[in-house]
Structures are given as C-alpha cells and as structure tokens.
Amino acid sequence: MSEIESPDALQARHRKEQRDLVARITQKKKSATKKTRKGVNDECDRLEQELKERHAREASAHNEGAPETPTGELEVEDARDQEPPQTNGNDLAVDSLSISTTPNEPQPDHQGPKKKQNRAKARLARRAAEQDALAAQAAEEAANLPDQRELERIQMKDLFEKHGLQEKEIRADGHCLYVAVADQMETNGLGLKPRIQPTFNGETQALPPYKAVRHAAADFISQNSDDFVPFMEEPLDAYIQKIRETGEWGGHMELMALAKTYRVKINVLHADGRVDRIEPEEGSSSEDEKVIWLGYYKHNFGLGEHYNSLRKTP
Structure with a gap:
C-alpha cells in the first residue's frame, strides 16, 4: 500500500x-x-x-x-452534549451512549x-x-532591479558623443525600422533607389517613404528567397505579406535585405557599445561606401525592441 x-x-x-x-x-x-x-x-x-x-x-x-474520526466516537461526543434522557413512571431510562452508538438509530451529526x-x-x-x-x-x-530604461538611455547618450551622432526619435508603432531607414536615406541625400523597384498592387507607384522601404525589403527577400527562407519560422508568402501590408516589426533579415537593395552599409548601435555592421555585399570595405546609422533599444519603448535614426552631428 x-x-x-x-x-x-x-x-x-x-x-x-x-x-x-x-x-x-x-x-x-x-x-x-x-x-x-x-x-x-x-x-x-x-x-x-x-x-x-x-x-x-x-x-x-x-x-x-x-x-475521519469513527462515527461512533463522534456520536458519543454529541450524545454527551445532549440533555439527559427523561423517564416516565416505571419506564427505564435509556442510556444516551447506547442510543448514540446504535446502528439502527443514528443520531444527526x-x-x-x-x-x-x-x-x-x-x-x-x-x-x-x-x-x-x-x-x-x-x-x-x-x-x-536597476532601472533598465534609464541605464540604457544614459549609455546611448555616451555612445552618441563617442561616434559623433545625434538621435532622431522615431515613433514606436511597429514601423520604426523602416521609418528610421527612410529618414537616414533622405537625410544623407542617398535617395530611395533600391535595386528592385517596389511595386504596389502589381504596379510601380509612389509610396510614403516608410512604405517604400517596406516594399523594397519585401521585394528583395521575395526575389532572393533562397538566402532568407532557412531563417523563417513561417511560409515565405505569409512572411512577405506581413512586411508589405502590416505593422509587423522589422529585424536583422530586413536590415540585410535593405543593405543589399539600397547598396548601403547599415551600422546598428547598441547600448552596450556593440555596433552591428551590415554590409551591402560580402567583403565590401570601400571608403566611399554609403553608411547609415540606427540606434537599437531593448528597454526604452513600450512595444519592446525599437530603432531610432542616428544622424551625424553637424
């Protein structure tokens, strides 16, 4: 047992x-x-x-x-609390304990x-x-725990001074990576000229800057799917649809696609001092290459991971 x-x-x-x-x-x-x-x-x-x-x-x-306590014991205890039995004339008084433990006459417990x-x-x-x-x-x-948001903000400000950068804050709405890239391309006079012209509903059209960046990333990934599909957790068509038509966050794959389609080097600055350098082509290191800077935040914005545009200090 x-x-x-x-x-x-x-x-x-x-x-x-x-x-x-x-x-x-x-x-x-x-x-x-x-x-x-x-x-x-x-x-x-x-x-x-x-x-x-x-x-x-x-x-x-x-x-x-x-x-549980045996029924007999509980009933004995209850019987003792009851009023003594009454007798009439020659009737024999019935013992309360006997009554309480008689199986045929159970007392309410x-x-x-x-x-x-x-x-x-x-x-x-x-x-x-x-x-x-x-x-x-x-x-x-x-x-x-330490205030991660404040700590991250202080560290980023120190790094801005080190790299000669100033921050252009982007609204945290899911489009931040694409808005930041569009801001960098326009601020640096690079223009939004991807290798693959973005299309909208099957036609080449003028789009808002951040939308043009979204479509440029989606088109490049779609037409170079062998380089990206192994890293996806969902079908290619669904992934591309999210980039083009929703407010889905962008990440490292989208940055790789944008670096290649716009032929620019993208530097992503982190609060710990690390700089992710995403090259337009493998091994490219020309001094004349075009470079844009983004600031990556992990704690400072309500939606989670976030990108701001980092402009060169005048």
Missing part, C-alpha cells in the same frame, strides 16, 4: 512547485523576443493554470482520502461536516496567502 502524503508534506511540495514555476516563468519572459513574446506569455498562463488546477485536484483528493468544511476553507486560505506572499516577493525583487 502506498504511503499517504501528509497535509504538511503536500503543502510544502505545492509551495516548492509554485516557486519553481515562478522562476521558470521569469526566465522564459526574460529570454523572449518581440516575435515570441505573445507565445511565451500564452505558455506561461497555461503553465500557471495547469499547476493551479493540479494543486486543486491533489488537495481535493487528499481531503477525500483523509481518515451536525459537527462533522461543519468541521470538515472549515478545514477545507482554512487550507484554501493558507494556500491563497502563500501565493500572495510569493507574488509580493516577486514584485519586491522586480522593484529592486
């Missing part, structure tokens, strides 16, 4: 599993990117719900399997169910208090 887990052991195991899940969820959310964040959040919600439901089932099963219900409520209250304590602890730990 398997050993029954004690209430204290059950609660201790539940607390440990809750702490382990909090740590696991925290790690998942820290490592999530802008493209995986929704899926990670959904997975974390599912894990929390599954753990909560399993704990509830185990607590319920434990309650049902817990040994109002205390048993009430006590069991109270114990269940107490366990639920303790578990809720433990969960609240864990949430408070996590909030306190988060409050004690």
